[in-house]
Amino acid sequence: MGEVKKHDTPKVDQLKTGPWPSFVDDIYSYAEKHKNQACFDIMGQMELSYTNKETHWKHGGIVGVFGYGGGVIGRYSDQQEKFPAIWAFHTVRVHHTAGKWYHTSALKKLCDMWDSRGSGVVNFHGSTGDIILLGTVTDQLEPIFFDLTHQLHWDLGGSGSNLRSPACCMGKSRCEWALIDVQELDYELTMAFQDELHRPAFPYKFKFKFSGCPLDCVAAVARADMSFIGTWRDDIRIDQEAVRAYVRGELKPNAGAFSDRDWGPFDIKKEVIDLCPTKCMYWDENEQKLYINNSECNRCMHCIAVMPEALRPGQDTGIAILIGAKAPILEGAQLSTLIVPFMKVEPPYDELKDFIYKAWDYWMENGKNRERIGELIQRVGLNKFITEVMGLTPIPQHVRVPRDNPYIFWKEEEVEGGWTRDVAEFRKRHPA
Secondary structure: OOOOOOOOOHHHHHHHOOOOOOHHHHHHHHHHHHOOHHHHHHHHHHHHHHHHOOOOEEOOOOOOOOOOOOOEEOOEEOOOOOOHHHOEOOEEEEOOOHHHOOOHHHHHHHHHHHHHHOOOEEEOOOOOOOEEEEOOOHHHHHHHHHHHHHHOOOOEOOOOOOEOOOEEOOHHHOOOOOOOOHHHHHHHHHHHOHHHHHOOOOOOOEOEEEEOOOOOOOOHHHHOOEEEEEEEOOOOEEOHHHHHHHHOOOOOHHHHOOOOOOOOOOOHHHHHHOOOOOOOEEEEOOOOEEEEOOOOOOOOOHHHHHOOOOEEOOOOEEEEEEEOOEOOOOOOOEOOEEEEEEEOOOOOOHHHHHHHHHHHHHHHHHOOOOOOHHHHHHHHOHHHHHHHHOOOOOOHHHOOOOOOOOOOOOOHHHHHOHHHHHHHHHHHHOOO
């Protein structure tokens, strides 16, 4: 280790004065310990960006590893004379594990590798979910890839116009609410779609996210092009005596999460009944009994989260599939739309894989450059996507508020014939 050049960074140093832990402290402490010039140069260039009010990173070309089209994001400095140690500062995305469970020995080996081949700066985790290794030069990319795959037995994550690394919650490994094995599903689809993950061929990026229940701790409904949410199709299980115990104040709502609540004793009408989005619940004060019209329930799980000892999800479990969420890049932020209210999922998941391929085939054929699948659906119409593309029969769950915003339209010949029969069949399968 030779002498390193430090930079004067008064603006950057201000970030160390706040009440929260600072990445500036972290980077400087690492730079001092390892005499790492790249880390000092990062801070110097950041100071210059704060002064000039512009970025000094540029994209000088596409870099990657042989055989893969994604996983590496090229980044170069436009101030190479001032900060030569970061002339290139490429980002390497490492595929995270399902549920983000790691053995400490595996993490230590990863960090040792990165200390020797990169800047030592790591982000656990990026917004997609991958482990982000921040900063290396072009000549180190192939050695990094060899070390990851052959020595550590890990893989690169996704980047570019391809399938991004699927992400899931902790599922059944930790959570009592998990209705499906999201980690198995995450792993199965990751292994099945290796070509789509590593060789970009889509109009734009595509994200899978899995939540074990409708509480959606992964926020899949807001962040994924295709969301898989654990759900059920039979009735919510009710322990009426436990409901009465909540009403009497003998059990704490929300599992005691708001032990310092200052809004008074538990009120089932205000905190459960009135907050039900479909108004499918009724508390009979005289009978001291809770009634649920399960045919109207949309499985949001708010009532279950408030009274977990009284209410439990049904036992006939599967997934709901939603499509179309994205961040505000081109057309603005979008939440996903329910496409399949319920699908049974069991290995080898052939029905689910066929559904995914059908959606991808249409998007790849008709999507514009940098158009997410949700924007495509917005452009061609939800009715066309559901009926003509996916071959599904529209059902009431596809309309959030009937008669208020009816964006499902029927052809005249459907009203008297097929649609009437479909409604009858739906009611037969889902009696009120």
